[in-house]
Amino acid sequence: MPAFSWLALFFGAFYFVYGAYLPFWSLWLEGIGVSAEAIGMLLGAGMAIRFAGNLMVMGRIKGAAQLLPVTRLLCLLSLLAFLGFYLSHQLWWLVALTLVANFIYPTLMPMGEALATRMVLQTQLDYGKVRLCGSAAFILASTLVGALITDWGSQWVLHIMVLGLGLMLLLSWLPLRPAPQDVKGERAHASLRDTLKSAAVRRFLLVTALLQGSHAAYYGFSAIHWKAAGYSGTTIGYLWALGVVAEIAMFAADKRYFSRFGAQRLFLIGAIGCLLRWGLLGATTEFGVLLFAQLLHGVTFCISHLGAVRFMTRGLAPEQLIPTQALYAALSLGITVAALMTLSGLLFEPLGGGIFFIMALVVLPVFVLRLKPEHPSSA
Template sequence: MPAFAWMALFFSAFYFVYGAYLPFWSLWLEGVGLSPQMIGTLLGAGMAIRFAGNLLVMGRVKGAAQLLPVTRLLCLLSLLAFLGFYAGHAPWWLVVLTLVTNFIYPTLMPMGEALATRMVIQVHLDYGKVRLFGSFAFIVASTLVGLLVSHQGSDWILHTIMAGLLLLMVLSWLPLHPAPSDVVGEKARAGLWQTFRDPAVRRFLLIAALLQGSHAAYYGFSAIHWKAAGYSGSTIGYLWALGVVAEICMFAADRRYLSRLPARPLFVVGAIGCLVRWSLLGASTELGVLILAQLLHAVTFCVSHLAAVRFLTRELAPERQIPTQALYSALALGMTVAVLMALCGSLYEQWQGGIFWLMALFALPALWLRPRRELA
C-alpha cells in the first residue's frame, strides 16, 4: 500500500480512538464513581507514565526499519490492555490499568509521527494533508461518542475505544510501501541523552512543552467544566469536533500557505493563540465564547505542532529525528501535561474555570523564546 494511503488509514484509526478517549475519558471515570481530584490524579499519572513509555519504547528503536514492527506490537498490546477496564472499577484496579494503558497506547502517537516524518524524507509525503485524516477521524469519534453518552450513557466511551483499537490493529498489519528505511549515508542513530544535550533540541523542547503543556486543563477538565455549566454530552462532542474541524483546515492549508515558514514564526503564532484561547475559556462558558475558543485550536495545537514538525524535518539531521521525536512526545506531550493535569485536578473544585487562566500564564514565556538550529 502506498505511503500516503497507509499513513492516512493509520492516523484515521489512531485518532478515532483518541477522539473517544481524550474528550470523554474523564466522564467515563466520573461515571464509575471517581471524584474530580481522583480523576485529575489518574489522568496526571497516566500522562506521567507516557513519559516512561515513550522514552523506553522509542529509545529501543535502533533505526527506521524497526518502526513498523514495533508499531504493530503496540497496537495489539493496546487492545489487550484496554480490555482490562471491563474486569472491574475498583480504584486500585483503575490505577493499575491507567498505568499500563498509558505506558503502551500513547506511544503509538510518536511512533506514527516518526513513521510520517520518515515518509516525508523518503517520498516527500505531504504531512499536513495526511495528518488531516486523523483530525477528521477525531471529529467523527468525538461527535459519535457525545451522542452515545447523551442517549446511552458513559459506558459507550469504552465500547467505542475498543472498536477503534481493533480496527487500528488490523490496519497496522497492512503492507507499507516503501518500508521505512535509513537514508543512504545517514549516520548511526543518535542516543536520547546525546540528543538531549544539544542546546538547540533542549530549547525546542522547552518551547513545545510550554505550548502543548498548556492544553492540560482543556484535555482533562473541559468536558467536566462544560457539563457543570449545563451543556449536554452531545454539545460537548460538537464543541470538541469544532476544534478539530479548525485543525483540519489548518493542516489542509499547510503546504500551500505555510510551507515556506520555518519553526520560529509558527511557534510565536501558537503562543499568541494559547494566550487568547485559555483567557477566553477562563472568562466565560457562554456558547459563543466557547465556539471562538474552539476555533483557536487550529492555532494553539495545530500551528504549534506544525512548528515542531518543521524543526524535526528541516532543522535536524536525520539520525536525530527519532530520538527528538521521542523526547518531544515524552516531555512536551507527556510529562509536562501530566504535571499540569494533576495540578488542575487538585485546583478544579476550588478554581473551576480559573484553571484556564493558569494555562495562559504557563504559555506566556513561549513568546520570548525562539528555537535555534541544531548545533551538534
C-alpha cells in the first residue's frame, strides 16, 4: 500500500481512538465515581509515564526498519491494556492500569510521526495532508462519543476506544510501500544523550514544552468545566470537533501557505494564539466566545506542531530525527503536560476556569526564547 494511504489510515485509526480519549476520558472517570483531584492525579500520572514509554521504546529503535514491527506490537498491547479497564474500577487498579496503558498506547503517536517524517525524506510525502486524515477521524470520534454519552452514558467512551484500537491493530498489518529504511549515506542514529548535547535541540524542546504543555488544562478539564457550565456531552463533542476542524484547515494549508515559514516564526504565531485562547477560556463560558476560542486550536496546537515538524525535517541531520522525535514526544508532549495537568487538577476546584490563566502565563517565555538552528532553513 502506498505510504500516503497507509499513513492516512493509521493516523485515522489512532486519532479516532484519541478523539474519544482526550476530550472524554475525564468524564468516563467521573462517571465511575472518581473525584476531580483523583482525576487530575490519574491524568497527570498517565502523561508522566508517557515520558518513560516514549524514551524507552523510541530510544531502543536503532534504524528505520524497526519502526513498523514495533508499531504493530504496540497496537496489540494497547488493545489489551484498555480491555483491562473493564475488569475493575478500584482506584488502585485504575492507577496501575493507567500507568500500563499510558506507557504503551501514547507511544504510537511518536511512532506514527517517525514513520511520517521518514516518508517525507523517502517519498517527499505531503505531511500536512496525511496528518489531516487523523484530525478528521478525531472529529468523527469526538462528535460520535459526545452524542453517545449524552444519550447512553459515559461508559461509551471506553467502548468506542476498544473498537478503535481493534481497528488500528488490523490496519497496522497492511503492507507499507516503500518500507521505512535509512537514507543512503545516513550515519548511525544518534543516542538520546548525544542528541541532548545539541544546543539547538535543547532550545527546541524547551519552546515546544511550553507551547504544548499549556494545553494541559484544556485536555484535562475543559469537558468538566463546560459540563458544569450547563453544556451537554453532545455540545462538548461539537466544541472539540470545531477545534479539530480548525486544525484540519491548517494542516491542509501548510504546503501552500506556510511552507515558507521557519520553525521560529511558527512558534511565535502559536504563542500569540495561546495567550488569546487561554485568556478567553479563563474569562468566560459564553458560547460564542467558546466557538472562537476553539477555532484558535488551529493556531495553538497545529501551528506549534508544524513548527516542530519544520524544525525536525529541515534543521536536523537524518540520524537525529528518531531520537529528537522521541524527546519531543516524551518531554514536550509528555512530562510537561503531565506536570501541568496535575497542577490543573489541584487548582481546578478552587479556581475553576481560572486554571486557563495559569496556562497563558506558561507560554510567555516563548516570546524571548530563540532557536539556534543547525541549518538556516529551520530558523
